[in-house]
Amino acid sequence: MIELHRIRTDKKAIIDGLHKRGLSNAEGLIQAIYNLDIEKRAIQLQLDNLSATLNKLNQEIADVLRKKDPAATLEAKKEQSNQLKKKIKQLAEKFKAHGSDLLAQLYTLPNLPHESVPAGSHADDNVIIYQTPRMVVKGGSAHWDLVKKYDLVDFELGNKITGAGFPVYKGKGAKLQRALINFFLDQALKAGYTEIQPPILVNEASAYATGQLPDKEGQMYQIASTPFYLIPTAEVSITNIYRDAIIAESALPVKHVGYTPCFRREAGSWGADVRGLNRLHQFDKVELVQIAHPDYSYAKLEEMLTYVQGLVEQLALPYRVLKLCDGDLGFCAAMTYDIEVYAIAQDKWLEVSSISNFETFQSNRLSLRYKDKTKKTCLLHTLNGSGLALPRVLAALLELNQTPEGIHIPKVLQPYTGFDIID
Incomplete structure (x- = not known):
């Protein structure tokens, strides 16, 4: 706010x-x-x-x-x-x-863009600041065909149990999903984040505090006859730990990581852009949250970007980094980097992380403060980023690593999966 x-x-x-x-x-x-x-x-x-x-x-x-x-x-x-x-x-x-x-x-007012944010009104105006070379796999299958071939994810069964956008992960598909979660969590712990396992239901005050309400009311699932909402991201639960808090300046920055399932109603209709794992109503994500001193929050944003790039590089996925323009920023963000991985068989870029500095926009709603050296109470800056969102990472991994013999597992994940190939 x-x-x-x-x-x-x-x-x-x-x-x-x-x-x-x-x-x-x-x-x-x-x-x-x-x-x-x-x-x-x-x-x-x-x-x-x-x-x-x-x-x-x-x-x-x-x-x-x-x-x-x-x-x-x-x-x-x-x-x-x-x-x-x-x-x-x-x-x-x-x-x-x-x-x-x-x-x-x-x-009703969105956050103001940082002065360094590129001018523009839509996604086409976003600026590519880094991109690895594209890789080509001739004759490769899209992930929705691969998961069916190897019985990894069942979309029809999810539709039967719940509805479209709620897949069922099976066998090695479920284990690969769990491997990614544990790998991302372990990497965050090594980078100095403290793990939080938060509730996946939040009350209205929490949703207002981090800016999901009233802006994204139509995108959130509300539990009937209750004041509770299913979270669209762990950011909501984790950031609200510090609602109405005063944090000692010496304790900054606060760095948390959390894994949760996430729920979003706006998954869209069936089509090429939302097919398979590209866009879901329920998905798993490891989320990074930082609370920083205003003087150092943009340095922390760059630190988070470098860290998430490192995750993608360890998975050996081709990727690019976008700096979002004014018109494509999320409601709460003052500045955002998007990381997109390249899905080879689909020949398209898939967003797997948004890393944002909200400056005082959330902390003003949260009443999240610190006392400076003069004992004056000041608002802190909040940041968050996906580290990472799983469905599209999984989709890109499957499409990139397919061979006639099967799908090879990246070396960094093999200690977590216990197997090196899906065949």
Whole structure:
């Protein structure tokens, strides 16, 4: 959530940033918030003045009682007190309503892009900052045919049990899936992350705190007759550990990793772009979360990018790194790198990780702070990245490593699978 004091002090910069995000009505949105904030503060001033008057009047009533002045004087002052209390109550309700309206309007605003984010309005404007050479496998099969041939993943069975987008992993397919999870977790632990096993259900407050609500309400699964949502990523659960927290500056950065199943409703309709493992309603992911000092968060973003690149390189997958443009940034992100692996048989790039710096956007909602050297309380920066999302990694691995003899397992995974080929 954009900090209100920034709207008060530099409306133009906020409006310019929102224009970059594609909000053509940014001026109207920010002016409405600005005006509502002025009204809310005016009500607060009235409340403060009335409260002071009431306190003075209550002292006068106490003096009348102590001096035993005429009853008429006492009754008049009591009536004044009652009228003041009614007015204060009405103003307090108005103040609360203005606060709710102000928060609701702030919740609709996306984060402002960092100054280094490329200009652009859609994915075609993203900038490729690194790419390995493409590899060619002539006559290779797409992963949806490979998993059927070797009985690794059953989409029809998943459709029978639940519906489209909920595959069943079987035999060596299930073991390869588990191998990837354990490999990613072990690598993160070596890199200094602390493992968290969080809930996969969160309440509404948690979803608001990390920006899933109200922006992605249509993409989340809500459990009927409950206030709980299935998480779209472990970021939601892990980051909310620190809601309403003050972290010692000496404890920064906080680095967590967690594996969870993830659930997203927007998996899309059947077609070439969503076929097989390319896009699912339920999928497994290992997530990286960092909480950093504002002065060092962009250095931490680069550190996370380098780390995730290392994972892909250990799996020997061809890949590229994109720096997302203004118009393709996620709602909460100030800057994002996407890592895409090349699925050879499909001849397409598949996103397997988004690594983002949210700056103070989430921490403002979370009330996640630290105290600087002057003892002033300041907002921290939050970052997250996939390390990695499994379905597309699995799809690319299968397509890349297929041979007439079977599918070879990358050497780094063999200690986890216990086999070196799927045949």
